[in-house]
Amino acid sequence: MRRKPGNLRKLPDSAPAVFRRTLSGMGSMRSVVDYALARRATLKSVLAGRTTISDVCDAHPYLLRAAKFHGEPTDRTCPICRRTKLTHVTYVYGDELGQYEGRVKRGPELDEMALEYGEFQAYVVEVCQSCAWNHLASSYVLGTGEPRARRGRRVRAGD
Ligand SMILES: [Zn+2]
Numbered sequence: 001m002r003r004k005p006g007n008l009r010k011l012p013d014s015a016p017a018v019f020r021r022t023l024s025g026m027g028s029m030r031s032v033v034d035y036a037l038a039r040r041a042t043l044k045s046v047l048a049g050r051t052t053i054s055d056v057c058d059a060h061p062y063l064l065r066a067a068k069f070h071g072e073p074t075d076r077t078c079p080i081c082r083r084t085k086l087t088h089v090t091y092v093y094g095d096e097l098g099q100y101e102g103r104v105k106r107g108p109e110l111d112e113m114a115l116e117y118g119e120f121q122a123y124v125v126e127v128c129q130s131c132a133w134n135h136l137a138s139s140y141v142l143g144t145g146e147p148r149a150r151r152g153r154r155v156r157a158g159d
Helices: 005-010 017-023 036-047 061-070 095-100 107-116
Strands: 030-034 072-077 085-093 120-127 134-142
Touching (some): 036 134, 061 120
C-alpha cells in the first residue's frame, strides 16, 4: 500500500463511473478494488444451498444503524429479498486519520478528506436494511499522495 507519491501522481483519473458521481473532479482515487466477483460467488453459493440466507444476511446492528443514518442510497435492489434498494456505507481507515479511523463517511466528507489527508483507505459495504444482507462492494485509496501537513489536532497543545 505504501507507494511513492510520485507514482501516485502519475496514475490517471481511472475511477469507475459509479464513483465519479460522488468524487467528481477530485481525481485522487486509486487502488480501486471491485468485489463484484466475490459478491457473485457468495450469491451463487446461496442459490446452490451451500450458504444459508442467515449466513449472508447477518449485518451487525451497528452496520444497520450506520446504513440508516449515515448511508448513501443506491439504485440497486437487494439480491436476496429483492424488496429494498441497497444502501452503501463507507468506512475509512488509515494511520493519519486518528479519531476518524473506522468511521463512516459520506461522499462530500470523503471529498474533503481526500484533500486533507495524504492517504487513507475507504471500504464501501452494501447493506439491505430489510433483510440485513451485507457485502463488501469496493475499496479504494484516497488522499493527496503527500504526507499530511503538520497541522490540526497533532500540533494543538493542551487539548
Ligand atoms: Zn434484502
